[in-house]
Amino acid sequence: xxxxxxxxxxxxxxxxxxxxxxxxxxxxxxxxxxxxxxxxxxxxxxxxxxxxxxxxxxxxxxxxxxxxxxxxxxxxxxxxxxxxxxxxxxxxxxxxxxxxxxxxxxxxxxxxxxxxxxxxxxxxxxxxxxxxxxxxxxxxxxxxxxxxxxxxxxxxxxxxxxxxxxxxxxxxxxxx
Numbered sequence: 001x002x003x004x005x006x007x008x009x010x011x012x013x014x015x016x017x018x019x020x021x022x023x024x025x026x027x028x029x030x031x032x033x034x035x036x037x038x039x040x041x042x043x044x045x046x047x048x049x050x051x052x053x054x055x056x057x058x059x060x061x062x063x064x065x066x067x068x069x070x071x072x073x074x075x076x077x078x079x080x081x082x083x084x085x086x087x088x089x090x091x092x093x094x095x096x097x098x099x100x101x102x103x104x105x106x107x108x109x110x111x112x113x114x115x116x117x118x119x120x121x122x123x124x125x126x127x128x129x130x131x132x133x134x135x136x137x138x139x140x141x142x143x144x145x146x147x148x149x150x151x152x153x154x155x156x157x158x159x160x161x162x163x164x165x166x167x168x169x170x171x172x173x174x175x176x
Contacts, residue, residue, distance in 0.1 A: 008069060009079065012061035013111040016086050019050045021108035024083035027051050028110070032081045035117065036062055039078050054081075054110060061112045071116055080113035 017024070027048050031039035036058065043055040062073040086107035095101045 007115055008071070009113055009115050010061055010065040010069060010071070010076070011111060011113045012057050012064055013109060014053060014057045014060075015109045016107050017050070017053050017110055018105070018107055019053065020106040021083040021085045023048065024050045024054065024108050024110055027054055028081040028083055031058075031078050034078055035074070036076045036078070036114070037074055054112075057110050057112050061114050065114055075117050076114040077117050078112060079115040080111070083108045083110050085109075 027043070027046055027050050030042050030046070031054070034042065039058060040055065043051045043058065058078075062076065065071040065076055066073050086109050088107065089105040091103040091105060093101045093103055
């Protein structure tokens with residue numbers, strides 16, 4: 001029988017964070033697959049406001065690893081980082097002529113999973129996007145580089161068929 005290696009995984013999540021999941025995912029992509037010190041550095045220098053919330057979740061996950069599982073915080077890797085959509089708060093704002101403009105205040109649930117680094121001390125490799133091989137083995141097509149036009153070269157005149165069509169004139173008749 002094959003022996004299965006159990007990898008200890010520590011997780012932390014923040015629920016009902018008042019930011020859309022789409023905005024949180026932009027920051028989470030930057031820390032996925034990085035070690036904890038690298039992820040902290042990336043979050044510290046991020047301009048996005050959600051980076052502070054993600055940094056709090058990262059701190060909670062490291063604290064869980066140290067207190068509950070006896071792992072060293074700096075030797076952990078962010079193995080998974082994702083943001084799921086939470087409930088949307090629906091509000092309204094008065095608009096012109098008695099109408100209502102809807103406002104959706106979105107929330108999300110941020111989850112981080114940490115695992116210890118591999119035995120050689122390196123972070124697990126990120127998955128690469130697979131290239132789709134051509135069936136006939138042909139190289140992908142590339143465009144030839146555009147040659148700059150010489151200063152003394154004349155620009156070819158457009159023929160009458162190449163000119164842009166003019167807009168039709170409006171009728172002078174009333175009601176038309």
